[in-house]
Structures are given as structure tokens and as C-alpha cells.
Amino acid sequence: MSARREVIPPSDAASRSGQPASMAVRGGDFLFVSGLTAIDLQSGQRMPGTTASETRQILTNLRQLLEAAGSSLDKVVKVNVLLHSMLEAPNMNDVYVRFFPDPPPARTVCGARLPDGVKVIIECTALA
């Protein structure tokens, strides 16, 4: 029997970024969450700031998204963090540590060119 696939609709319609991506998709045992940027979940408005403030906004949104989907931050298995500069890794990490409880998920962090002046993108995989 093949595994079921289910799109997790955003809890508020305005959180759709206009991009052709679902915020999260459940497939098999896992929830695959799109790379999130710092937006206001209510309005969908971008919230540019420092790497730290953007990380905080993203992880706040992630917590909400996961809980709405019946998962949670402590069910996250793997996180990928893309930074506009690896110099910002400690600033990201200082905020990140406050969101993920012990023991934390696996993680990979790297620097890349991000769209729209965004400082950080965080995607993750969680147990559904």
C-alpha cells in the first residue's frame, strides 16, 4: 500500500507567500516543511530584520505551523539553515537554541545567496 500524501494548509490564508509551494506536506511518517523566511503569518508580509530577528520570527512561525499540523518542535528530526553569510551563524544559533528543546534535531548550516535580501531560510523535516 502506498503512503498517503497530504498538504498542510496554512492556518491563515494570508500566510501563503504567493509562491507555488505548500508550507508543509505530510508524506509517510514525516512532515516536510518548506524553507521558511521571516514573514508575519497573519498578513503574509515580509519582516526583514537582523539574522537574529528573522530567525526568531521564522521559528515562532514554525512552532505554530507544526502544532497546527499535529506535530511540534520536539518532533523535528532534521533542520537545514541557509544563511546569507556564515558570519551570522552564531547570531542565528543564539536564537535557535531557545526554540529547540533538548535533545535538539540534527542540523546543517551553510551560506548561500538568498532571495529578496532575506538573511536566513530555515527548512525542516518532522515526524508527523
Place this chain on the structure above:
Amino acid sequence: MREVIAAPHPGLDLRQHYGHHQSPAIRAGGLIFCSGMLPVDPETGERRHGTLTSEAHVILGNLKLLLESAGSSLDRLVQVHALIYDSIEYDVLNRVYRQYVANGPPARTVWTAQIEAGFKIQLDVVAAA
């Protein structure tokens, strides 16, 4: 249910050594998700900067230790993201990498990315448990 795979050797505990808020690997759903592996000494955790080749050997050795401690192995890799600092090193990457995945390599995507601490390579992998 997710299960943390602890560092089998003290140097692989990047959280302790570098404050990286991450577990070495997590087992869930029959898969093992590893944190991006770096060229650190598996006993001391010291950074082992070198050529892409030498760094790759350290990383793949570390992954072997980590996966085998979890009952898996490099032969059970399913997906690899190979992060390299410059795409010019693509052939160099392949030369060393192929030595470790000779028994049926996994899917792979090579990303040219900025890696921490000026390392030339980092491997982000998923294996079957």
C-alpha cells in the same frame, strides 16, 4: 518516535565543542538524519583543515563511525548533499568520495556553499537505519 544518536566518539559532539545546537544524528521512520558532518578530529573535536581531499577523508571516516555506531553504514546511505566551497573542486570531490561509496552509491546533489570555519567540504547525509 525519534531517537537521538549520540556521538560515538567525543570529538563528534559538536554541541559540546562548538556550541552548535544539534544532535549528531536522529533516527526516525527507519531513516537516520545526520547533522552536517565536518572535518573535525573524532577524538578531540579539533578542526582538521586541509585540502578538500584530506577534509573529505576525515568527514567520511567520521560518518562511518557515526553510522556504524547506530547500526547502519556508509553502504546504507540514501541521500547526500555534498557541500563544497568552490565547484572547481568537483572532480577532486568525486575522486575521494567514490572510494567510500563503491558498494552502491546513494543519490547525491553537490552544492557550492559557504561552509563554516573556512572548511572546504561538509557532508549532509541521510541513511537507512
Place this chain on the structure above:
Amino acid sequence: MNEKLSRSAIQPKNPLLNASRVGNLPHVPGIRVGDYIFLSGMVPVDPQTGERSHVPIAEQVRITLSNMRHMLESAGSSLERVVRVHVVLADISHMAEMDRVYREFFPIDPPARTAWSMQLRFGNGCEIECVALAG
């Protein structure tokens, strides 16, 4: 979760799209394990000639996603069963054009996605990988 999942390599029906074999590279086009298929990154290779395609970005994305469709269907899956996509562009300013074409391939209930820019090899404008549910 006691039973070990077995893993197997996936090959495309069109051998010209088997970049691993064509290039004698240390990877496989994709791996099936348990409920999942993990594909290696795909680039705009012309499925008729096997050659790289240096056409405008929209066409490169179209070729790449068509090839991805072929790869998944060769393995008994489909674009509808994709759960996560990573899109890497050589030029971040190509995002909007990429989106336009991408939408055509994932029109309803699209997968999760992360898109960003990095240096790509051989002048490729895009490289796309995905995770899908097996058929």
C-alpha cells in the same frame, strides 16, 4: 521500527538522463527506501540528445522538471507524489521566471519547497532535486 528498510537504485527509462552512468559519477539517479524516493540533483539535459541545454532559464527549468517527471515515472511514482523540492539557481534574479514554469508542473497542492542560489557547474542555470513518495 525493528525491520531494516532495504534500499534500491532507480534508473530512468531514458538512458540519456542517467547522469550517473553517462558521466561515470559516484551516485545513482535516485534511491528508493521504504516509502520514499530520493532523487539526485537534476540539471537541464536535453532528453533527445543527452547534451546540456544553455537555453533561457524558463526553458532550462522546463527541461529539468520534465526530466524529473520522467525519472519519477520510471520509478513508478509521479510529480503528484513529490513532497519536497530543492531548487538551486545560478542567478537569484531568475526566481520569478523559475516560479512561472514551476507552477505548470505543480499546479495543485504543490510540494514543500526551498529555493535559493549558488554557483552551479557547467553553466547550468538550475539544479533541482526532490523527495517523493514511492508509487
